[in-house]
Amino acid sequence: xxxxxxxxxxxxxxxxxxxxxxxxxxxxxxxxxxxxxxxxxxxxxxxxxxxxxxxxxxxxxxxxxxxxxxxxxxxxxxxxxxxxxxxxxxxxxxxxxxxxxxxxxxxxxxxxxxxxxxxxxxxxxxxxxxxxxxxxxxxxxxxxxxxxxxxxxxxxxxxxxxxxxxxxxxxxxxxxxxxxxxxxxx
Ligand SMILES: [Zn+2]
Numbered sequence: 001x002x003x004x005x006x007x008x009x010x011x012x013x014x015x016x017x018x019x020x021x022x023x024x025x026x027x028x029x030x031x032x033x034x035x036x037x038x039x040x041x042x043x044x045x046x047x048x049x050x051x052x053x054x055x056x057x058x059x060x061x062x063x064x065x066x067x068x069x070x071x072x073x074x075x076x077x078x079x080x081x082x083x084x085x086x087x088x089x090x091x092x093x094x095x096x097x098x099x100x101x102x103x104x105x106x107x108x109x110x111x112x113x114x115x116x117x118x119x120x121x122x123x124x125x126x127x128x129x130x131x132x133x134x135x136x137x138x139x140x141x142x143x144x145x146x147x148x149x150x151x152x153x154x155x156x157x158x159x160x161x162x163x164x165x166x167x168x169x170x171x172x173x174x175x176x177x178x179x180x181x182x183x184x185x186x
Contacts, residue, residue, distance in 0.1 A: 001027070001034065006045045008085065008162045009036070013043025017087040017169055023150070024066035027083045027158055028076045031055055035065045035072055071152065074131035079138050081154035085161035088150040089169035091176050092116075096147045102172060109171030113142055116168055120147045143168050 005025055012018045023042050026035035033055050036042065040049040051065045055076045062069070072084050095102060102116040117137050119130060127149065134152055137144045142164045143153040151168055155161040178184075 002045070002047055002050065004158050005034075005036065005050060008158050009042035009045045011162060012085070012087055012165070013041075015166060015169070017089045017165055018042050019088065023085075023087045024068050024072070025083075025085055025158060026066075026072045028055060028081070031057075033072060033076060035069060037064055038066055040066075068127065070128050071131045071134060074135045075138055075152070075154060078132075078135035079154060081138065081161075082156045083154065083158040083161045085153045085158065085165050086150060087153075087165050089165065089172065091172035092145055092151055092168050093148065095172050095175060096145045096149075102145060102168065102175070104167075104171035104175075105178070106171055106174050109167050109174075112164055112167045113171065115141070116143045116145055116151075117141055118145045118147055121149075 008025060012023060021039050021041050024036045026033050031054060032052055034050050034052050037049045037051050051061045053059050053062045053065055055073055068086055075081055075084055096118045099118055101118055104110050104113055119133055121130060130146060134144050138154045143151055145151050151165055153161040153164040
């Protein structure tokens with residue numbers, strides 16, 4: 001299990017989809033979940049960087065979990081997902097300011113993602129307050145983008161949720177370049 005987290009964390013980090021201590025990963029195991037430690041650096045995950053706690057119940061380790069634990073919990077309670085990848089992909093976050101939804105114009109993005117909704121927030125809202133809305137959208141979409149913040153991707157496997165995150169960033173990079181060239185896709 002550690003190697004799964006390490007492989008995905010390292011891939012996100014080397015591709016610039018998370019920076020420093022940003023982003024978090026989790027998987028669900030029955031009534032429990034394993035999530036990255038508060039403040040851990042995804043590019044360099046060690047055994048002590050994983051925290052096991054309940055999907056609904058707290059335990060001694062709960063305070064050590066990522067500060068976005070409640071969003072991961074809400075997703076597991078309200079969807080069939082078994083893995084969540086939260087990242088801060090820069091092109092996707094940039095486009096989240098100007099778009100209501102991301103519609104990939106590349107084939108891979110279209111096949112994998114179809115479209116990605118952008119959840120807008122008012123500046124005062126805490127990310128935690130959006131948990132219900134994020135979970136609701138993730139019943140319908142593989143990835144949701146939170147305006148000015150980052151992406152939440154779900155799947156049965158951590159690798160797959162990473163793959164969707166990477167596809168989103170790839171599509172957004174292309175959309176960004178096309179906008180710069182003033183090409184209207186489609
Ligand atoms: Zn974040």
